[in-house]
């Protein structure tokens with residue numbers, strides 16, 4: 001596909017070059033899916049008003065900043081992939097940036113030991129936010145022109161000003177003492193008005209946030225990066241204490257950092273699997289690279305064909321012991337490369353071509369034996385050849401457009417620091433850097449120089465928006481997930497279940513998941529969430545050397561739209577959370593987990 005970065009001989013799926021023999025499949029109705037039904041409805045309203053997928057994605061993102069404040073945001077960042085009929089796909093990086101005055105020493109105590117809390121909470125955890133600039137760039141570059149910028153913000157502004165009834169998930173969150181403990185006073189005043197915890201169905205009104213949205217609607221993103229809102233951000237960062245009570249450091253973000261923030265338009269990373277073209281996010285996302293590498297390793301296993309027909313030891317009618325073993329081992333290898341080689345490409349030369357080269361894929365593939373190999377390392381140059389709260393939204397429109405967007409504050413409610421008078425939370429994205437080489441971050445991920453913190457650098461991300469097209473260039477699947485590194489493994493498993501095992505989308509989303517990220521070596525399997533795993537199957541994997549843990553926690557929350565062979569979309573939200581999908585003319589489905 002013109003404009004994409006095809007890498008290696010395995011990545012040959014582009015179809016436009018063939019010249020479609022038939023009229024490509026037409027999408028019959030626009031569709032939206034995200035983690036909150038109110039925001040899904042906002043997206044459908046925008047499509048019905050003549051907006052396209054980009055318009056709807058922008059409006060849904062602003063609405064999520066109001067109704068899903070643990071991850072939807074103005075004070076965070078993210079990635080978006082955009083496909084428009086007849087044009088090359090594009091990737092938008094609106095990730096947060098480390099401030100110009102940052103210094104790794106700020107995260108160390110007097111003895112030179114890392115104080116991990118400082119990158120997770122307090123002013124030193126906050127990166128220069130990218131979401132507002134990102135949404136404006138998406139609107140300008142890909143909006144339909146049928147709607148103006150303020151039209152896309154108005155639904156969110158109204159929800160903030162008039163309030164909305166909070167759902168069971170948010171009510172449960174607010175009762176959690178650790179959530180309450182992370183908030184500054186301004187956030188407490190919003191989420192616990194008059195000191196009372198909001199209950200399910202009670203109105204959450206966010207007057208300050210409504211004013212901020214109004215200013216952005218009228219003046220554009222400069223209202224956020226300059227003037228009173230920017231000043232309020234700097235003031236709150238200057239007065240917030242360090243979480244460990246260490247010597248006051250204050251925030252190091254300056255007015256210049258805010259004014260200087262810019263988004264990056266990039267070429268997506270393109271690959272293939274099962275004859276489909278996969279459009280993925282390039283670094284500083286690690287997700288695209290890990291998913292493409294692991295799928296390429298798997299596709300060449302001759303036994304994969306056999307895995308598609310029934311086997312005696314299948315779990316949930318689909319996944320056999322062999323399949324699971326290969327999936328885990330492919331991920332173990334790809335995550336080893338992530339830890340060693342991936343970071344912001346403006347600062348570190350990520351060896352994308354080498355990590356996806358046929359030679360390396362082959363080497364990885366033949367290294368997978370019948371037992372788990374816990375000793376695998378990362379790719380090394382050959383002389384011969386040379387961070388849990390994020391949210392995802394997917395949209396398609398009837399003009400053949402699609403947006404796959406993942407946006408984040410990093411942890412749930414980010415740093416917990418709300419900007420006084422402006423009503424939005426700031427991210428704690430700087431924990432996604434590898435602050436000290438080899439020391440795990442809040443997600444247990446390790447890294448080294450490739451992802452070291454440096455002024456002006458973007459932290460490595462696991463956010464993995466993906467768009468899948470068929471051999472005629474028609475959009476067939478749009479998906480992504482929150483969940484730190486579990487984003488990668490959740491998206492990977494849904495891709496395998498839909499494209500390889502041909503499961504229905506809702507079943508593929510509901511199926512139990514596992515997570516493997518190289519270090520720690522243990523693969524964990526979902527227990528209480530969903531149907532769980534057959535203990536006998538896990539026991540057999542243990543016998544093959546896999547360290548295994550079964551956890552009562554969830555692995556991702558995939559928000560996906562599948563276009564069927566008749567062109568009709570199915571918009572499905574992961575049953576692990578309370579999101580909802582909606583299709584134009586059909587309305588929105590009940591929340592996935594009401």
Ligand code: GLY
Nearest residue numbers: 387410461462463
């Ligand atoms: N903050 C989660 C990620 O970007 O991976």
